Amino acid sequence: MDLIIKKIIDKKEKEIISKEVLYDLPEWFGLPESTKEYIKDSQDKPFLACYADDEVAGFIVLNATSKDTADIFVMGIKKKIS
Secondary structure (H helix, E strand, O other), rough: OEEEEEEOOHHHHHHHHHHHHHHHHOOOOOOOHHHHHHHHHHHOEEEEEEEOOEEEEEEEEEEOOOOOOOOEEEEEEEEEEE
């Protein structure tokens, strides 16, 4: 399995990736309004996606707390990759 990490810039692409992954994890992201907020707010933050054999496997979004530090805003990894 080939893994690739890509920085995602495009807001629409961020939305598509975060929806695909977060909706695959209802045990963790089961409140629709909260999930929508994560998806919306992720569009303006640093976003990295992981691809396994050209399929989205997961993502991480960082929240800059200063010019030198950041924390994890939201992240998710799909349960199964086809």
